[in-house]
Every structure is written in C-alpha cells, then in structure tokens.
Amino acid sequence: MITIASAKGYLLKDTIALFATIGIHFDKDFPNSRKLSTIDKSGEYQLLQIRPWDVPAYVQNGAADFGVVGLDVLLEQESKLLRLADLKYGGCKLVVAGPKKQKPSSFTHNLTVATKYPQSTEAYFRAKGLSVNIIKLYGAIELAPATSLSDLIVDLTATGQSLKENKLHALDTLFSSTAYLVANPVSFKMYYDEICDLTKKINKKLKK
Amino acid sequence: MKTAQTPVGVTDLIPEEASEYTVIIGKVVTVLTKNKYELVRTPTIEYYDSLSNGMGPNLQKKAIKFVDTSGKVVTLRPDNTLAVARLVATRLQDRKRPLKLYYGAPVFRTPDPLTNQDTERFQVGLEYIGKDGPKVDAEIIKILIDSIKATGIKDFGIDIGHVDFVKGLSKAKKDALIQGNYVALGEIPKRGGKELLTKNKNLKTCLTSLKKDGYDKYVTINKGLVKDLHYYTGIIFDVYVGKTKVSVASGGRYDNLLSKYGDASPAIGFAININRVIRELAEQVK
Numbered sequence: 333m334i335t336i337a338s339a340k341g342y343l344l345k346d347t348i349a350l351f352a353t354i355g356i357h358f359d360k361d362f363p364n365s366r367k368l369s370t371i372d373k374s375g376e377y378q379l380l381q382i383r384p385w386d387v388p389a390y391v392q393n394g395a396a397d398f399g400v401v402g403l404d405v406l407l408e409q410e411s412k413l414l415r416l417a418d419l420k421y422g423g424c425k426l427v428v429a430g431p432k433k434q435k436p437s438s439f440t441h442n443l444t445v446a447t448k449y450p451q452s453t454e455a456y457f458r459a460k461g462l463s464v465n466i467i468k469l470y471g472a473i474e475l476a477p478a479t480s481l482s483d484l485i486v487d488l489t490a491t492g493q494s495l496k497e498n499k500l501h502a503l504d505t506l507f508s509s510t511a512y513l514v515a516n517p518v519s520f521k522m523y524y525d526e527i528c529d530l531t532k533k534i535n536k537k538l539k540k
Numbered sequence: 541m542k543t544a545q546t547p548v549g550v551t552d553l554i555p556e557e558a559s560e561y562t563v564i565i566g567k568v569v570t571v572l573t574k575n576k577y578e579l580v581r582t583p584t585i586e587y588y589d590s591l592s593n594g595m596g597p598n599l600q601k602k603a604i605k606f607v608d609t610s611g612k613v614v615t616l617r618p619d620n621t622l623a624v625a626r627l628v629a630t631r632l633q634d635r636k637r638p639l640k641l642y643y644g645a646p647v648f649r650t651p652d653p654l655t656n657q658d659t660e661r662f663q664v665g666l667e668y669i670g671k672d673g674p675k676v677d678a679e680i681i682k683i684l685i686d687s688i689k690a691t692g693i694k695d696f697g698i699d700i701g702h703v704d705f706v707k708g709l710s711k712a713k714k715d716a717l718i719q720g721n722y723v724a725l726g727e728i729p730k731r732g733g734k735e736l737l738t739k740n741k742n743l744k745t746c747l748t749s750l751k752k753d754g755y756d757k758y759v760t761i762n763k764g765l766v767k768d769l770h771y772y773t774g775i776i777f778d779v780y781v782g783k784t785k786v787s788v789a790s791g792g793r794y795d796n797l798l799s800k801y802g803d804a805s806p807a808i809g810f811a812i813n814i815n816r817v818i819r820e821l822a823e824q825v826k
Contacts, residue, residue: 392654394785411654414720416728517720518785521699521760524731531728 334377334523337396339384339405343511346421347400348379354533388413388514397519398527404488404509408449413514416531420538422511424490426452429500431477436460436504439484446476447486449506456486456506474498549651549659561662564814564821565644567690568664575683577642577666582623584646588613591622593800596768602649604659616648621771621794621809624667629801637670637805658815665791665811672795672806674742677775678749684789684810685755688779691817694824695782698758699731701765702743702775717766729764736761743775771797777810783823788816 338347344363351358357373359365362381369380380396387401388411400419404426405411426449428436439457444465447453457464467482474494476482486506489495495502513534520527546552553561588605595603595618603618617623620643628639644664651659664687668680681698688696706714716724730736737744743761750756767776767790774793781788791810798805 389654392652397785409654412652412720415723418723512723516785518780518782518787521697521731521762521780522782522785528728 333371333375334398334519334526335380335396336377336398336400337380337382337387337390338400339387339402339511340381341384343384343400343402343422344381346419346511350419350421350534350537351377351379353537354530385409391514391516391519394516394518397516397523399514400511401514402509403507403512404449404452406512406514407507407509408451410451411514412517414517414520415512416515416520416527417513417534417538419511419513419534423508424488424510425502425508426486426506427489427495427502428456428484428486428504428506429474429489429495429502430484431500433501434503443484444482445484445486446473446482448473448488449486452506453486474500547659548656551660560818561814564691564817565662565664567692568687568812568814569642569644571683571687571690572642572664572666575640577640580624580627580641580643581645582617582620582627582643584617584648585614586617586623586626588615590626591615591617591619594622594625594771594794594797595619596770598768599649604648604650617645618647618649620645620647620663620665620811621667621797624809625771625794625797625807626801628667628669628805628807629798629803633803639669640666641669642666658813661816662814663811664814665789665809667807667809669798669807670805672774672793672808674745675749677742677793677808678746680791680808680810681746681750681759681777682753682755684777684779684791684812685758687812688789688817691812691821692824693781693788693817693820696758696779696788697760697782698777698779699760699762699765700743700747700775700777701762702740703772704740704774705763706766714766717764718768722764725764729762731760731762731764733761736763746775767792775808779812781816781820783826784816784820786816786820788813788820 338344348358356377358379359370362370371378384401384405387399388409390396391399391413402422441463445453446467446469450466450468453466473485473487476485599618604616605613608614646660646662648660722728734747771794772792773795776792778787779789789812793808795806
C-alpha cells in the first residue's frame, strides 16, 4: 500500500478532489472527521491528514511515501524531498508587511521581524545585507506590530484580507507558494512506475 | 545541572549494540579482504583546506569545522574518500598500482534537522586506485552487492547513473536535479534497463558484465541519479533499502580527485553507512 501524507485544512479538500479525478477515491468526509487516516476504495492508497509542518518529516523518514504540502513549508524547512508536481492549488504568497507603506530599499538594520518562517526571513534580509532580530511566533502574526512586539512581519497571505483588517501593508514578496506533490527518494524508486503514471495523470488534469 | 546527554545525532553503544556493530562490520570486512583490499586509517581531524577542494557546496556547509590552537581551520573528517585520496597521493604515491584499500571509520556532518540523525556515521568502504574501465566498475559494484548481501539486508536495490547523463544540461537544470526538484527540471528522470543506454558504451559493457554473473536483478539505470559530491567523473551508484527507505551505500568513479593532490591516477570506490544498515536490519525483523 502506498501512503500519502497531506497537509490538513484547506489543502486536503482539493487533494481529495484531485485524486478523485484520476480514479483514486478517498472518503469526501475525511477532512471533517476526527480520523487521521483513511484508505481509498481500491485499498491501494492510504491518506493521512497531518499538520502542514509535519508533512516533510513524515515523508523524509519514510513513514509516508508521498506528501502533499505547500511550497512555503518545503522552502522553510530546506527539505530534501523530491518535488514531483506543482498541484497549482493552495496559492498564496510569503510577504513582508508593516504598519506604514515603505519601499523594501528603505529597510534598515536591527528591525524586529515577527514570523512563522524564520529561515526564509533570515535568508531574505541577509540577501539585502541587513541584520534583523527575528521573533518566531506560531500564530496571530498580524498582531505583532500593533502591540509593538515587532516592526515588521513576514507572513503568508492569500487574499490580503487579514493584513488589511490589521492595518498592515504588504511591502515585498519573498516567494509565491502552491501545493506540491513530493516523494521520499526511496519510495520514488520503489513505486517508480506507479508514481510516473500518477504524476502524468495529475499534470494532464491540471493543464486542462 | 550538568548534562549527561550526548549531542544530537551521536550515540553510545552499550555492549549488545557494540557487538552488533562489530559483527556487521566484520561481515563486510570479510568480503573486502577476500577481494584483497587492505586496511588504511586516516585521522579523525584534518585541515579543512586539504579536503575542501573535493567537496560540493552542500558538504562544505555540513562539514563540522573549528579552529585549532595555531589558528588553522580543521574539520572532523566529513568524508572518507577525500581523506584516503589525500593519503594515496602523498605517502602512497610510489606504491604499485592498482592499489586496493579499505577503511572502517566514522564521518561527521551537521545533522539533518528533519531526522536529527547521523551526525556521526560509521562507514566501511573501499577505494580502487590506478585503473579504469567498465570491467573495473562492474567489479566494484559486484563487491558492493556482495557486501550488502553479507550484512543480511534482504530488500535492496542499486541505482546506477553516470555523470555523462547530465552533461549538456544547463546549470539551472543540473541544480534542479541535485535538489530533486523535478518540477523545475520539467520531467521525471527516466529509470529502467539497458534500453536507456543508447550512447554510453562503457555503461553497457558494465551492465553486461553484471548480468553475466547474475547481479543485474539488483540494478536499475537511473538517468536522474546525481551526487552532491564534486569529485565524481564517471559511473555513480546508490544502494537503497525498502524498510527504512534510505540510501545505505553510495559510490562512483572519481578520476580527477587525486590530481588535486598531484597524482593523476583514476579511482573508484564506495562507502556503506553501517548505522543505516543496522536500522534497516532492525526493521526487517519486525
């Protein structure tokens, strides 16, 4: 049996829908259930729903053969998984945002930046030659500037709505992210024919 | 409180574990000595400058470095082949070729944050120096397969690639291959049998030789197999295992590495990661 670990939440619904279009049918109610794993109709595929940040660990350690996870997580964790397909859904951007409109070129040394993405944040500011103080948060990042916890934030945004509601302006984009199909490098070899077939079908569907 | 723990990715071995290591290492060493390979030892600490030439950017980053008392940068041996190459090109430069050497020694690298394993990994491996050609390549792969079988691992395969497979690719495509980013590469690399070897005559000869002795059932040609180590110049290979889903051994031909130390000899070798072999064996009996 092939095990696929998917980020739970909004990616999971799209993942189940995508797999259904290529003939792999998982229970549509799985995202709403409290179950953590489910098996498809054919009995050949198992689907896990886990936290997005845990998907690479599952796949890298071979607990799952394949994973569906945002590119943002892969880049932040510098994961060594094989990237097989860009699934195109779950689109969002990692942006620098702050309370006042300013150009990225006006960023200065020693700014305090709150983020869930310390690696990506560090890399971004290092590339600009700036040294910044990074505060790692686990949620409600948008609150940090209003409470003077930080000068700026680096956070994921899809529509920009949440930034707006917290009176923040997106100042620069670090990268755009979508959901990716990834593989454990050894599972990739063991299930090579299946995965080539699967990826081909997925890419064909996505092109339509 | 004083800490009584070991650092991330290293461990003690209690008697029963230590004896398991000794037994597994012994089984591999038996295969190597039967094939007339001789043991060498290199120091755990090396000048970083003496080894960094042959490292890829990833290994340069992962090598554990510090400054010695005279102010020179030293490194905990991050790779055995580099150290043996340095030794061969210096104290063994006048020895008759081919030289058949093996080692059993740990290498040290900063641990992978996703697995937190293998800061120290024990490797047993060999280097065959002074002769090239597909017959030699096949010979080394046979010894590798015999070694893996000797450990008791049942579920394994070996992927074979060649640096020629990526010749002519743009820098961006090569990087995509090294990163395993097949989206950026634009395709999933081909894997299969000798039908993939239209141009590479040497690899075909090597494969024929493996087939003649019944080793081909373990072997798959992989057009996307790449190594981050910069020293490979010809055939490269990688042994993967089915239970723990990791690579337990890898190697290849490195005809230009010795010349960095002033010795033009061709060479080929492999290293087996004993830590991973033992984890696979443990999973196998579950």
